[in-house]
Amino acid sequence: MSDAKSYLGVPVLRPRVGFFELTSCEGCQLQLLNNEATLLDFLDLVEIVNFREGMKESGDNYRIAFVEGAVTRADEVERLREIRRNAEMVIALGSCACFGGVNQLKNRFNDPAWVKREVYGEYPIDSQAAVPLAAVIKVDLEIFGCPVKKEEVERIVTNLVLGKEVKHPKYPVCMECKAHENICLFDLGEPCLGPITRGGCDAWCPSNRLGCWGCRGPAPEANVDELRKIVARKNIPLERLLDRLECFGGFGGEADAVRKELGGLK
Amino acid sequence: MKISCDIEVRHLSRVEGHGNIRISIKNGQVREAVWEVVETPRFFEAMLVGKLYENAPYICGRICGICSIGHTLASIRAIENGFGFTPSAQTARLRLLLKHMETLQSHILHIYFLAAPDFLGVGSVLPLIKSHPEVVRRALRLKLLANEVCDEVGGRRLHPTRTVVGGFTMLPDRDALGRFHQRLRAGLADLFASAELFATFTFPAFTRETEFVSLRREGSYPFIGGELFSSDGVRKKEHEYRAMTNEYLAAHSTSKLSRLSRESFAVGALARLNNNFAYLRPQAAAIAGEFGLGPVNHNLFMNNLAQLVECVHVVEDAIALIDELLTDCWQEPRQAVTPRAGIGVGAVEVPRGILYHCLEFDKDGRIRKADCVIPTSQNHANISKDIEALAAHCVAQGKSDKETELLAEMLVRAYDPCISCSVH
Ligand code: SF4
Ligand code: SF4
Ligand code: SF4
Numbered sequence: 001m002s003d004a005k006s007y008l009g010v011p012v013l014r015p016r017v018g019f020f021e022l023t024s025c026e027g028c029q030l031q032l033l034n035n036e037a038t039l040l041d042f043l044d045l046v047e048i049v050n051f052r053e054g055m056k057e058s059g060d061n062y063r064i065a066f067v068e069g070a071v072t073r074a075d076e077v078e079r080l081r082e083i084r085r086n087a088e089m090v091i092a093l094g095s096c097a098c099f100g101g102v103n104q105l106k107n108r109f110n111d112p113a114w115v116k117r118e119v120y121g122e123y124p125i126d127s128q129a130a131v132p133l134a135a136v137i138k139v140d141l142e143i144f145g146c147p148v149k150k151e152e153v154e155r156i157v158t159n160l161v162l163g164k165e166v167k168h169p170k171y172p173v174c175m176e177c178k179a180h181e182n183i184c185l186f187d188l189g190e191p192c193l194g195p196i197t198r199g200g201c202d203a204w205c206p207s208n209r210l211g212c213w214g215c216r217g218p219a220p221e222a223n224v225d226e227l228r229k230i231v232a233r234k235n236i237p238l239e240r241l242l243d244r245l246e247c248f249g250g251f252g253g254e255a256d257a258v259r260k261e262l263g264g265l266k
Numbered sequence: 267m268k269i270s271c272d273i274e275v276r277h278l279s280r281v282e283g284h285g286n287i288r289i290s291i292k293n294g295q296v297r298e299a300v301w302e303v304v305e306t307p308r309f310f311e312a313m314l315v316g317k318l319y320e321n322a323p324y325i326c327g328r329i330c331g332i333c334s335i336g337h338t339l340a341s342i343r344a345i346e347n348g349f350g351f352t353p354s355a356q357t358a359r360l361r362l363l364l365k366h367m368e369t370l371q372s373h374i375l376h377i378y379f380l381a382a383p384d385f386l387g388v389g390s391v392l393p394l395i396k397s398h399p400e401v402v403r404r405a406l407r408l409k410l411l412a413n414e415v416c417d418e419v420g421g422r423r424l425h426p427t428r429t430v431v432g433g434f435t436m437l438p439d440r441d442a443l444g445r446f447h448q449r450l451r452a453g454l455a456d457l458f459a460s461a462e463l464f465a466t467f468t469f470p471a472f473t474r475e476t477e478f479v480s481l482r483r484e485g486s487y488p489f490i491g492g493e494l495f496s497s498d499g500v501r502k503k504e505h506e507y508r509a510m511t512n513e514y515l516a517a518h519s520t521s522k523l524s525r526l527s528r529e530s531f532a533v534g535a536l537a538r539l540n541n542n543f544a545y546l547r548p549q550a551a552a553i554a555g556e557f558g559l560g561p562v563n564h565n566l567f568m569n570n571l572a573q574l575v576e577c578v579h580v581v582e583d584a585i586a587l588i589d590e591l592l593t594d595c596w597q598e599p600r601q602a603v604t605p606r607a608g609i610g611v612g613a614v615e616v617p618r619g620i621l622y623h624c625l626e627f628d629k630d631g632r633i634r635k636a637d638c639v640i641p642t643s644q645n646h647a648n649i650s651k652d653i654e655a656l657a658a659h660c661v662a663q664g665k666s667d668k669e670t671e672l673l674a675e676m677l678v679r680a681y682d683p684c685i686s687c688s689v690h
Contacts (some may be wrong), residue, residue, distance in 0.1 A: 001590045018399075022306070023306040023308060023333070023688075024331075024686065025329060025331040025687075026282055026283065026331040026332075026684060026686055027328070027330075027331050027332075027334065027424050027425065028331070028333045029331070030332060030375075030424065031424060032374065034409075034413055034423060034424065036406040036407070036409050036410035036413065037406075037410060039406060040395060040402075040406075043392070045394065047390070051386065051390075052279045053276060053278075053279075053280065053281070054279075054280060054379060054380075054390055054391065055279060055280065055389055055391075055392060056279045056280060056383070056389035056390060057389045057390065058279070072306050072308075072621050073306050076306065089355065092404030101328075102308075102310075102325055103308050104315070105313040105325070106308075106309045106312055108680045109312070110328065113314040114312075115309050116309075117313065118311060118312040119309050119311050119312055120307075120308065120377070120515065121515075125307060125520065127309070130308075145424065146328065147331070147403060147424045147425055147494050156292025159401075169319070184438055204422065204427065205427050206422075208427035208428050208435060208436060209435035209436045210421070210423035210427040210428065210430075210435050233280065239318065240318070243317060243318065243321055247321075247324075247325070266314055
């Protein structure tokens, strides 16, 4: 029962959407509920048919599926494939879904059995390497961020409803940061991935005087070598750069290279 | 009288994370009544090994999308305790203010969006937008207020950016704090209206005696740090948390479980209220009185009301904290810390109960071992025991399958479980 709405006099259909979560903190979904000021308008824009965290009713007649979280278990592979079969469009919501997120930090250890023992002892537990959705199914659109920025999600959803193309910024976080005339974190002796990270968050962290940890993944023309030179010039230990590069999984290759250079895991 | 039924709720809705309820009754006997935790584990404790201490608050905040501030503060406290560092009074006040607003945000989310639909006979908050617009707007107003204070103090409502070891990266705007002071006073009126609404709900008369565990601190209602206290009389120091949580593993659960004096215990708003009733702020205590809530209440459905009472308490306390902050001039936001080898424990009362982070460091402050004990894992065993008792209660009362199922769902929701947190 997609009742008709109109926007600037043009009728639009409220698409049926479903929200799903795999291995995650569920924070990206909660960001939508965290949108108190515009939540009611947002709910007017779409018809939610599946949102376990918020409602009891559920259905599989959704057109757009927002999937949060990384894939870490066989049952999640199955659920994800089923979602793909049901939905016309699958959207990866947040860095866990786009890159594996913090979950993939466990992948950096060479011995997965040690990871399990460290937490569960000898108790048998089922878990595989954390991978992004795109490693299992075709993903139509990615919304980056840990957490996603609610304004951005709303903008994207509005564009989808209106049938407009969704474009991600090509410039890095650093551009947004400079527009705010923030103090550069490097001048405070803090590492920052702003120069190589995809913008769109409006320099969320540097504007709060925290270096960027790269949650949105690499900007299209990320120059990691240039960043390494800055880090070296500021006498910041390479280890602290690695912590940020490897945190969310967006810089997998670069992180692996630096880790190797530092002599593997400590 | 009802003699046989099979109830299976897969992936219970309106709770954070994935859990199942299974009840099987044959010939008037409860054969099985369990709460199963099927969430996928994420291995945070392993992830941290080998990393510098500064990673812990940043990464551990991602354990939970609802109480990320609590996790961040627990890691920070573990690190500061481990390094023998005491934060400044200003930092302590700002952290408590931030913590209070997370509690408000989380409790409002739970009592209005997750719990209230059951009492109003609907499946979610969505129909209420049309049928009870004023109620939904009030809930959103309170949540927005809480979240905006978190943005101002912590930099971001979810996965905060300003909270670091040693203090804050930057301080809130004093004028903004002044404006929040006014809005918090208006928020109290919204909370009183909430209390009137919740007074019209019928809470099932179901009690099962249990042990309640919370932090305790002479003179104030506990939120950050303090002694560990149980209603059965156990007292422990913060660093002796393992004697309190006794984690073990069992089938049906990817979360660890806990026990203390009995086979299970409860943590959370009702436990805090039962153990620290005398320290509630006056208006919070008055509302508790109106609800007939007092120590020791053994009806877990009342956890919903205990959360509402705590909302009033944290708002009263936040108003006082802002008064104190605005009386003094700003000091430096952040102090330097010096790493040292050792172990640090940080206990924090997050919305759902006591959260412990324990970190072991080498001399450079690299993490050698990490342990996080989550409130919901402490509650899981108690939830199971409650479901068992509730199933027996429903059989005795001749309730229909549907009624039993709804009551079991409501009981689990009353705990406000945060399952992905418990399987971290
Ligand atoms: S991307 Fe971050 S906020 Fe979103 S679910 Fe993953 S950990 Fe949570
Ligand atoms: S703080 Fe980071 S994002 Fe901002 S200017 Fe410096 S490097 Fe760029
Ligand atoms: S500044 Fe960096 S870490 Fe922070 S939100 Fe933006 S991309 Fe993510």
